[in-house]
Amino acid sequence: xxxxxxxxMGADNGVAPVVDGLLSSLQNKQFYALLxxxxxxxxxxxxxxxxxxxxxxxxxxxxxxxxxQMTESASTANKRVDTSIYQAMQLLKKHEADACVSAGxxxxxxxxxxxQIGRIKGVSRPAxxxxxxxxTSNPSVILDAGANTDCKPEYLxxxxxxxxxxxxxxxxxxxxxxxxxxxxEEDSKGNELTKEAFKLLKSxxxxxxxxxxxxxxxxxxxxxxxDGFAGNLVLKASEGVASSINIILKQQIKKxxxxxxxxxxxxxxxxxxRNKIDYAEYGGAPLLGVKKPVIISxxxxxxxxxxxxxxxxxxxxxxxxxxxxxxxxxxxxxGS
Numbered sequence: 001x002x003x004x005x006x007x008x009m010g011a012d013n014g015v016a017p018v019v020d021g022l023l024s025s026l027q028n029k030q031f032y033a034l035l036x037x038x039x040x041x042x043x044x045x046x047x048x049x050x051x052x053x054x055x056x057x058x059x060x061x062x063x064x065x066x067x068x069q070m071t072e073s074a075s076t077a078n079k080r081v082d083t084s085i086y087q088a089m090q091l092l093k094k095h096e097a098d099a100c101v102s103a104g105x106x107x108x109x110x111x112x113x114x115x116q117i118g119r120i121k122g123v124s125r126p127a128x129x130x131x132x133x134x135x136t137s138n139p140s141v142i143l144d145a146g147a148n149t150d151c152k153p154e155y156l157x158x159x160x161x162x163x164x165x166x167x168x169x170x171x172x173x174x175x176x177x178x179x180x181x182x183x184x185e186e187d188s189k190g191n192e193l194t195k196e197a198f199k200l201l202k203s204x205x206x207x208x209x210x211x212x213x214x215x216x217x218x219x220x221x222x223x224x225x226x227d228g229f230a231g232n233l234v235l236k237a238s239e240g241v242a243s244s245i246n247i248i249l250k251q252q253i254k255k256x257x258x259x260x261x262x263x264x265x266x267x268x269x270x271x272x273x274r275n276k277i278d279y280a281e282y283g284g285a286p287l288l289g290v291k292k293p294v295i296i297s298x299x300x301x302x303x304x305x306x307x308x309x310x311x312x313x314x315x316x317x318x319x320x321x322x323x324x325x326x327x328x329x330x331x332x333x334x335g336s
Contacts, residue, residue, distance in 0.1 A: 001032045001058075004313050005097035007295045008037030008102025009067035009084040012299040016158045018103060021306025023055065029314060032058050034097050036088040039063040062087060069103060070299060074107030078115050085109055092292050093278065099313035103297035110147050112216060113287055113294045120322065122329030125151070126289030129229070129294060130164055130235060133276045136219035141167050141176075142191075143225065145285055146232035156225050157204075162288040162325050163189035163223035164206045169324045170315060178204070179211030179221035179228060186210065193227060225293060242277040269274055283308030287317055288325060293317055 008018050017039060022033055035042055042061050064084040066075060080086055085104050089112045091097040102109045108129075127144035134140050143159045144151070160178050165174035180198055183188035187198065189210055201207040208221055213248055214232065218225050224232070249270070253263045263270065275281055283305055284297035293316030297309045316322070 001030060002013065002099075002314060003032045003034060003097045004310060005036060005062075005088040005091040005100045005275070006103035006310070007067075007085045007100070007104050007109075008035050008086045009064065010069065010102070010299075011074070011297075011301060012070065012103075012118070013302075015041060015045055015304045017301055018306050020303035021301070021308075022059075022310065023049065023051070024303060024307040025310040026055055026058055029311065030083060031310075031314060032060070033154060034060050034062050034088070034091055036062045036064050036084045036091070037067070038065070050157050062091065068108045070105055073107060074109075076198055077105070077108035077111045083108075085112060086116075089113065092179040092294070093117055095166065098317045099293035100297065101306075101309050101313050102247075102293045103284070103299055103301045103309070106146070106296050109294065109296050110287060111292045113292075115296065117290045117292050119327045120289055120291055120329060122158075123162070123178060123289040123325070124158050125155050125157075126287050127162060128231070129288045130215050130231075130286045132235075132238060132283045134217050134219040138171070138173060138219065138222065139282070140216050140219070140221065141171070141223045142216065142231050143223075143288065144228040144231050145235050146228045147287065147298055148228040149232075150229070151193060151227040153193060153290070156193070156197040156227070157200050158289070158329075159225045160204065160207065160223070161199055161328055163225060165324050165328050166321060167222050168289060170319045170321050173222050176206060176222040176224060177208045177220075178206045178223040179208050179215060181213070181216075181224050181226035181234075182210040195219065197225075238257040245277070270271060271330055280305035281308060283310075283312045286312060291322055291326075293322060 008015050018163045064087045066082040067084045092100045093116050125148050128147045130145040131139040131145040143163050167173045182194045253259045284295040287294040294311045
């Protein structure tokens with residue numbers, strides 16, 4: 001049975017959303033959970049749920065005394081051997097787990113995944129890969145979404161190769177189109193980094209050229225490549241817009257009886273929109289370029305987001321995405 005290590009500590013809202021998300025996923029998918037964190041705290045929380053033996057038999061608590069707080073530096077992560085994320089990564093490293101999920105300190109997770117699990121041969125830097133809603137039925141893929149704030153042109157080429165194969169093999173897109181995020185669609189647009197990356201990417205069949213921020217959401221390309229600084233800004237800005245739209249709609253609906261009536265008639269459409277732009281439905285973000293599936297979740301993740309992140313980890317194992325990326329770099333695949 002698939003074994004998933006789950007870092008239970010360090011998330012903004014404590015262990016509750018992490019464990020609640022785990023329990024929901026166990027109801028819907030067969031896997032074995034290694035729940036890493038303070039044993040007394042986790043056992044007390046699980047006991048309060050009055051779980052069936054069938055569920056409890058698929059959960060093992062792995063005790064960890066410590067966790068890395070969001071305010072701490074990621075540079076100490078490899079020395080803090082008693083932290084929940086370090087212990088979770090050790091389970092992955094020792095083949096006692098098949099994948100790892102964490103909503104804790106993302107920098108620590110990335111650092112430990114790189115140092116303890118290791119990069120896929122040929123990959124210059126791992127990248128965070130996140131999905132964004134579009135006007136089509138298929139979400140778009142952005143990478144890097146925050147792992148590498150300073151990049152070299154060749155890093156972006158690696159991101160493109162990984163994003164292409166993730167979209168094709170994991171998301172099932174027949175012929176993924178890859179675009180390079182710039183301040184205009186013209187070949188001459190961009191900064192030094194994107195101009196040099198453009199020259200390198202031109203020889204790849206999947207590359208469609210420069211794209212603008214609006215192309216992330218209009219479905220004109222499937223994969224958008226950028227450095228981690230720009231990608232994280234796009235991600236956080238998009239989350240802010242989605243949250244603001246939700247608040248504004250609620251405010252406007254309450255202003256009149258007609259608005260409330262209109263909302264009741266349009267409720268299914270509004271619910272579909274909410275689901276499409278809700279980050280929780282996309283779960284976490286795979287860290288592509290490391291040798292085992294690692295999913296980085298938002299620190300503010302609710303139970304639904306954690307549940308979906310666990311499903312992502314399972315999909316990463318079932319599709320063997322790490323092996324696919326390794327093969328692509330071994331063959332120097334250019335998308336043909």
